[in-house]
Amino acid sequence: MSTTTREWHLAARPHGEPTPEDFRLVEVPVPEPGEGQVVVRMVAMSVDPYMRGRMRSGPSYAPPWEVGAVMSGGAVGRVVASRAPDLPEGTLVLTDAAWREIAVLDAGAVRRLPSPTDVPPSWFLGVLGMPGLTAYAGLFRVAAFTPGDDVLVSGAAGAVGSLAGQFARLRGAGSVVGSAGSPEKVAWLTGELGFTTAFDYHSGVAEGVAAAAPDGVDVFFDNVGGAHLEAAIGALRVHGRAALCGSISGYNAVEPPPGPRNMSLMVGKRLTLRGFLVGDHTDLRAEFTDTVSGWLRSGDLVVRETEYQGIENAVPAFLDLMRGVNTGKMVVRLTSDPD
Amino acid sequence: MSTTTREWHLAARPHGEPTPEDFRLVEVPVPEPGEGQVVVRMVAMSVDPYMRGRMRSGPSYAPPWEVGAVMSGGAVGRVVASRAPDLPEGTLVLTDAAWREIAVLDAGAVRRLPSPTDVPPSWFLGVLGMPGLTAYAGLFRVAAFTPGDDVLVSGAAGAVGSLAGQFARLRGAGSVVGSAGSPEKVAWLTGELGFTTAFDYHSGVAEGVAAAAPDGVDVFFDNVGGAHLEAAIGALRVHGRAALCGSISGYNAVEPPPGPRNMSLMVGKRLTLRGFLVGDHTDLRAEFTDTVSGWLRSGDLVVRETEYQGIENAVPAFLDLMRGVNTGKMVVRLTSDPD
Structure with a gap:
């Protein structure tokens, strides 16, 4: 396992259109997991328009990202080391801990996903997310x-x-x-x-x-x-x-x-x-999952992703999203995954 | 009974703020009522902000007033001659036939009001209307x-x-x-x-x-x-x-x-x-009438009207309404009424 990971920090609050200079890619050590924690290697992370609001200070519905600190956002990852009995190594999880390659997280900060999945894991950031x-x-x-x-x-x-x-x-x-x-x-x-x-x-x-x-x-x-x-x-x-x-x-x-x-x-x-x-509207989740899974199985629903590769391309993916470069869901692939 | 009545015609469609020149007060004969018709002498007529929209041509939720023709709008009136058995002389009615002193109307074009009322008839143009x-x-x-x-x-x-x-x-x-x-x-x-x-x-x-x-x-x-x-x-x-x-x-x-x-x-x-x-929302009318009548009886609800007198002051009342001169409901008193 790597003993370091890369993660994106907010470097500055943009005025107008964000630029690459508003972000900084930082290499940091991965701490040892404590009792009840898991080490998650991210498979794919999400970039979403709502994140533009998190670059601002001041009250909003999602807490602002702090300047000089790691950003957060949805990701699908794989448990690669575990000190949480319910989340053994190999478990596929959904977290809000991305903009990084590896994170050490409390068990309560992840949601277990079906594994092996019958859909690509990144779809839990899009059509099923x-x-x-x-x-x-x-x-x-x-x-x-x-x-x-x-x-x-x-x-x-x-x-x-x-x-x-x-x-x-x-x-x-x-x-x-x-x-x-x-x-x-x-x-x-x-x-x-x-x-x-x-x-x-x-x-x-x-x-x-x-x-x-x-x-x-x-x-x-x-x-x-x-x-x-x-x-x-x-x-x-x-x-x-x-x-x-x-x-x-x-x-x-x-x-x-x-x-x-x-x-x-x-x-x-x-x-x-x-x-x-x-x-x-999370009370609709079960109905939503049933319905949409059915449409996916029948082939009635078309899913397309625009995929960028590697943590270093997460910020370019976000900036391109804000310019409308993507078709369908914009995701950043961080590691290949056997599923 | 008068054999003529006065009524307001739309003279021109205003561009911007309406002026007195956009209206014309006309004296016309009162026709004899036919079978199933009543002659209604208006007690009070309503001027309302929505009427500004009726001065425009083109589609809207209320039909536009026609240039050169009598305008219409809510009024409370008294049946003064009747050839409709259900609406004997003396009946207090609600009509959409004002901007005139006297109108000959089909029985189906009026709604019977309680008479004698325990509230001023003009309140059926406001708090109870x-x-x-x-x-x-x-x-x-x-x-x-x-x-x-x-x-x-x-x-x-x-x-x-x-x-x-x-x-x-x-x-x-x-x-x-x-x-x-x-x-x-x-x-x-x-x-x-x-x-x-x-x-x-x-x-x-x-x-x-x-x-x-x-x-x-x-x-x-x-x-x-x-x-x-x-x-x-x-x-x-x-x-x-x-x-x-x-x-x-x-x-x-x-x-x-x-x-x-x-x-x-x-x-x-x-x-x-x-x-x-x-x-x-007319399905709420019974509930509304019960509730508001109760508040009126208990004295909890305060009603004020701004009253202008006489058909000749109907247009001034409307123009003043549009300028916010009124406090409470703006009404035009057309005849004194024993109620």
């Missing part, structure tokens, strides 16, 4: 989707959006419209993923929505905010509902971004806009 | 108020706002904060109406909210929109809810008004913003 439950809870509970609804998804080629759109299709949406950031993503949405139609928002968000959904939509699943939210408020029909999952368009903003100028439409159309966090 | 049900449905259903909630009301000295705030108090709000447009209104809210605190928004909306509710609120009842909505999104706590009833600050806008710049807060705070129209 937090992004999957986010899409599921947002669409079915927060937006109160019902079969026949016409659905608009922003950030539709991302980890959450690509699932939300497919979940809508699989549950009988009237139509599913996706907004994405490149012609290749648009082609993927309308091809392999089975979206009804899709558009590249670089050609205009309002124009894209108007062309793709000229008769409006019933549900909006928003990962982007800003102009997408304004266009969606315009497109939502009477009694339309929006689940507000994120607003990546504004995460690097230095000044408050303009708000939707058409909020007054909410009264006449009796619209509901509802922000949500997946952490409020 | 559409504005009352709006406040009731908005607070208790749309915003899902629960006892203990801290509540913020914009337009709190208006017909709907003054009721929404009192309903919250009567159902056990933790605190009720009101925003209004003059020191006199503020004094009325914190005095007779029992609001916990209130502020004059002319001194700054964001500042007023921050000073009046430094620890935030759980529910926002919005009649104003614009800066009030932005400030409320900032002030709402985790799982906060807003009932969007109207946005009078933008009704005369020629250009789209700026939207709230802090929509991204909706995710982390899991806020719900919900627009509504009273017409979707």
